[in-house]
Amino acid sequence: MIIFVICIIAAAVGAVAVLCVLSRRNSEEARYKGAAANIYRDKLLKWSLMNPYQSAENVLSADDSLFVYIKNARSKGKHQYVFCVGDKVYIGRGRNDNQLILSDPLVSEKHCLIYAENGTAYIYDLNSGNGTVIKRGRFDKGFMLSGSSCVLEDNDEIILGESCLKIKIFKVEADLFDQR
Incomplete structure (x- = not known):
């Protein structure tokens, strides 16, 4: 009987822990999607201010709605x-031209570039000294890019020197604007 009660309590504690992790993930996702919606909104506003007499419908390309x-x-x-x-x-160690700066001595000044083409995200290694490793899936050992590019997929990991960057790729949808 006591073992049964202990098992029920342990199961309840485990369920609460899983719910906490899931709610943290959902709030993290809501935060980064909200940030992307703000960036997209700012792009639309900037375009509207520069072109006051034109409609803002479909002015941004598919690449402009793709976020990482x-x-x-x-x-x-x-x-x-x-x-x-x-x-x-641009990702690298240099403080001048990079959007994401990594203070890792094994990362080059300008290490790699993430860009979009026809609505697809790509990563390009800028002939870095130590290369860029892309890891897909939990058990994938990864593959090295050196002066070349490849498609960047959702949940990829980018390894630059000692740094490991986890990637989520998503598009800003119109329903993101209705969250506020």
């Missing part, structure tokens, strides 16, 4: 970024 959420896996959730892939995202 980058989370540094080794920083315990402290470093999270949202970028519009249509704007080209």
Whole structure:
């Protein structure tokens, strides 16, 4: 009887822990999608201000609605970024021209570039000294890019030197604007 009660309590505690993890994931997703909606909204506003006499319908391309959420896996959730892939995202150690700066001595000044073409995200290694490793799936050892590009998929991991970046790729949909 006591063992049965202990099992029920353990199951309840486990269920609460799973619910906490799931709710944290959902709130994280809501935050980065909300940030992307704000970026997209700002792009539309900027276009409207520069072209006051034209309709803002369909002015942004498919590349402008493609976003990437980058989370540094080794920083315990402290470093999270949202970028519009249509704007080209440079990653490297240099502080001048990169959108994402990694303070890792094994990362080149300009290491790699994430860009969009025809609504698809790509990553291009900018002939970095140590290369760019793309890891797909839990058990994939990854493959090295060196001066070449490949399609970037949702849930890929990018390994640059000692840094590991987890990737989520998503499109901004019209329903994101209705969340507020």
